[in-house]
Amino acid sequence: MASDSPLYIGFDLSTQQLKGLVVNSDLKVIYIAKFDFDADSHGFPIKKGVLNNEAEHEVFAPVALWLQALDGVLESLRKQGLDFRRVKGISGAGQQHGSVYWGQDAEKLLCNLDPKKSLEAQLEGAFSHPYSPNWQDSSTQKECDEFDAALGDPEHLAQVTGSKAHHRFTGPQILRFTRKHPEVYQKTSRISLVSSFLASLFLGHVAPFDISDVCGMNLWNIKKGVYDDRLLQLCSGVFEVEELKRKLGEVPEDGGLHLGHVHAYFVERFGFSPDCTVIPATGDNPATILSLPLRPSDAMVSLGTSTTFLMSTPSYAPDPATHFFNHPTTPGLYMFMLCYKNGGLAREHVRDAVNESLKDTPAQPWAKFDQVALQSPPLGQRDSTGPMKMGLFFPRDEIVPNIRKGQWRFTYDPSTGSLQETTDGWTTQDEARAIVESQMISLRLRSRELTQSPGNGLPAQPRRVYLVGGGSKNKAIAKIAGEILGGVEGVYQLDVSDNACALGAAYKAVWGIERQPGQTFESLVGQRWNEDQFVEKIADGYQKGVFEKYGQAVEGFEKMEQQVLKQEAEKGN
Numbered sequence: 259m260a261s262d263s264p265l266y267i268g269f270d271l272s273t274q275q276l277k278g279l280v281v282n283s284d285l286k287v288i289y290i291a292k293f294d295f296d297a298d299s300h301g302f303p304i305k306k307g308v309l310n311n312e313a314e315h316e317v318f319a320p321v322a323l324w325l326q327a328l329d330g331v332l333e334s335l336r337k338q339g340l341d342f343r344r345v346k347g348i349s350g351a352g353q354q355h356g357s358v359y360w361g362q363d364a365e366k367l368l369c370n371l372d373p374k375k376s377l378e379a380q381l382e383g384a385f386s387h388p389y390s391p392n393w394q395d396s397s398t399q400k401e402c403d404e405f406d407a408a409l410g411d412p413e414h415l416a417q418v419t420g421s422k423a424h425h426r427f428t429g430p431q432i433l434r435f436t437r438k439h440p441e442v443y444q445k446t447s448r449i450s451l452v453s454s455f456l457a458s459l460f461l462g463h464v465a466p467f468d469i470s471d472v473c474g475m476n477l478w479n480i481k482k483g484v485y486d487d488r489l490l491q492l493c494s495g496v497f498e499v500e501e502l503k504r505k506l507g508e509v510p511e512d513g514g515l516h517l518g519h520v521h522a523y524f525v526e527r528f529g530f531s532p533d534c535t536v537i538p539a540t541g542d543n544p545a546t547i548l549s550l551p552l553r554p555s556d557a558m559v560s561l562g563t564s565t566t567f568l569m570s571t572p573s574y575a576p577d578p579a580t581h582f583f584n585h586p587t588t589p590g591l592y593m594f595m596l597c598y599k600n601g602g603l604a605r606e607h608v609r610d611a612v613n614e615s616l617k618d619t620p621a622q623p624w625a626k627f628d629q630v631a632l633q634s635p636p637l638g639q640r641d642s643t644g645p646m647k648m649g650l651f652f653p654r655d656e657i658v659p660n661i662r663k664g665q666w667r668f669t670y671d672p673s674t675g676s677l678q679e680t681t682d683g684w685t686t687q688d689e690a691r692a693i694v695e696s697q698m699i700s701l702r703l704r705s706r707e708l709t710q711s712p713g714n715g716l717p718a719q720p721r722r723v724y725l726v727g728g729g730s731k732n733k734a735i736a737k738i739a740g741e742i743l744g745g746v747e748g749v750y751q752l753d754v755s756d757n758a759c760a761l762g763a764a765y766k767a768v769w770g771i772e773r774q775p776g777q778t779f780e781s782l783v784g785q786r787w788n789e790d791q792f793v794e795k796i797a798d799g800y801q802k803g804v805f806e807k808y809g810q811a812v813e814g815f816e817k818m819e820q821q822v823l824k825q826e827a828e829k830g831n
């Protein structure tokens with residue numbers, strides 16, 4: 259490729275870091291820069307990227323931290339030698355649901371940025387509130403009850419918005435904000451999602467929401483393509499609904515829309531070309547499904563801070579237990595998602611306990627976890643008719659199912675269907691395999707309606723399972739994932755799997771700028787995709803006998819969850 263050929267940047271503003279990834283028109287990765295919030299930031303007392311107010315179940319992140327991170331990532335790309343003049347398009351991805359509250363001076367400050375100063379040094383005053391509620395927040399039970407009731411029940415809310423009410427969703431969060439900080443709400447000129455906040459910085463004015471990420475608010479009527487007035491009315495609290503509409507702004511339908519050119523600040527400070535164009539930034543999960551030409555029969559599991567299960571599908575079949583979003587680029591397609599709060603951090607807890615039980619501090623922290631997980635038989639069954647060990651491992655309050663934090667261990671006898679809560683026979687080491695099994699069985703249970711038989715008399719399952727996110731490097735997890743979820747063609751990892759989200763955002767920018775009139779994202783990426791270079795098979799998927807055994811475990815798992823939910827409800831009464 260010529261040394262002046264076009265380049266595209268995708269940013270990923272996630273829970274624990276900001277990444278910037280540069281690709282060329284052939285979708286090849288040229289540069290990657292990362293700013294780890296805990297390790298690289300200064301001046302913020304954060305842990306794992308966030309702050310906590312346990313008394314109110316609040317989890318939030320300082321917005322100025324993200325400004326510092328963007329300064330850092332752009333500097334790092336410059337140091338690596340990126341010629342910013344070649345960058346023709348920018349897009350991004352943001353952790354979903356988080357909201358940013360802009361003050362009255364926001365537009366003025368954004369459009370008058372001084373190229374001699376960092377973003378952090380001059381934008382701190384742009385916000386009416388210094389924090390953004392994080393997706394791990396669970397302070398909004400009251401507001402969620404009101405949202406669920408607003409259209410009759412959770413089923414109806416899910417029909418209209420793609421999801422029942424969730425603590426982290428932006429609508430319930432805004433409603434709580436109007437109550438907790440009414441005077442700040444009044445002084446707020448605009449509300450951004452984390453994704454549109456990122457696009458706003460590059461544009462030099464507040465950017466609109468993205469057509470996919472707007473579905474994470476419990477406010478958007480997906481089928482009608484408009485806000486639901488009843489939900490806006492509820493969300494505006496004691497304030498005027500028109501005021502809320504102004505704060506939220508318009509939602510363009512085209513995910514590849516040219517929002518405008520990059521602001522002069524970036525031209526002067528970093529040497530961007532003045533015609534570099536900003537394409538809407540989307541949510542981190544929608545961006546992840548754009549990191550490869552995903553087919554409707556494929557599944558993606560993102561093993562990040564959260565665990566998410568993602569599919570692209572033409573069917574809109576909402577249910578209170580799952581999420582549907584508009585697909586970020588392709589009208590007529592939807593993104594199906596499951597999202598667990600207890601993902602990477604829960605696995606880390608068990609990993610640390612295993613290392614401690616073995617009095618071992620291995621150089622590779624996951625080595626022992628992997629070893630004992632692979633040595634343990636499926637479901638801890640000593641022989642094929644013995645009881646199955648299964649459990650729930652939630653060091654944080656969980657979303658799927660909606661339950662307080664805790665650990666529960668059971669044995670299940672598939673021949674009689676009997677289930678017993680017991681820790682007898684469980685060792686710390688059993689938990690390495692059990693936590694991965696628990697997470698994967700839950701995914702299989704909740705996605706089974708979306709999978710189909712690949713033919714040849716095989717049971718319903720995905721064609722391929724793609725693993726992405728920090729945990730996808732782990733081959734032991736990949737092996738167990740394949741045994742449980744199946745996948746006739748196997749379990750695959752992207753070449754840059756822990757940067758899949760930033761990669762998807764970069765591909766979105768390529769598509770937004772280089773598409774022919776009417777060309778879909780799938781067509782453009784499909785034509786340029788280099789299967790041999792971009793993905794690798796890392797584990798087998800469907801294995802006859804094992805898959806069916808886990809099928810029995812799914813039945814026991816469903817019973818176990820129901821029992822735990824019942825017990826917890828009784829305790830609460």
Ligand SMILES: Nc1ncnc2c1ncn2[C@@H]1O[C@H](COP(=O)(O)OP(=O)(O)O)[C@@H](O)[C@H]1O
Nearest residue numbers: 272273274562563602603624727728729731732
């Ligand atoms: N080798 C590994 N095995 C299992 N998990 C890992 C491994 N390396 C990193 N992780 C997990 O990856 C998680 C971070 O994933 P990442 O996708 O980078 O985060 P984010 O959700 O912030 O985007 C960490 O919580 C960590 O537990």
Ligand SMILES: O=C(CO)[C@@H](O)[C@H](O)COP(=O)(O)O
Nearest residue numbers: 272273353354393562563564
């Ligand atoms: O809340 C959700 C999805 O509904 C989370 O998946 C967030 O989008 C944050 O993701 P990561 O930081 O784990 O990537």
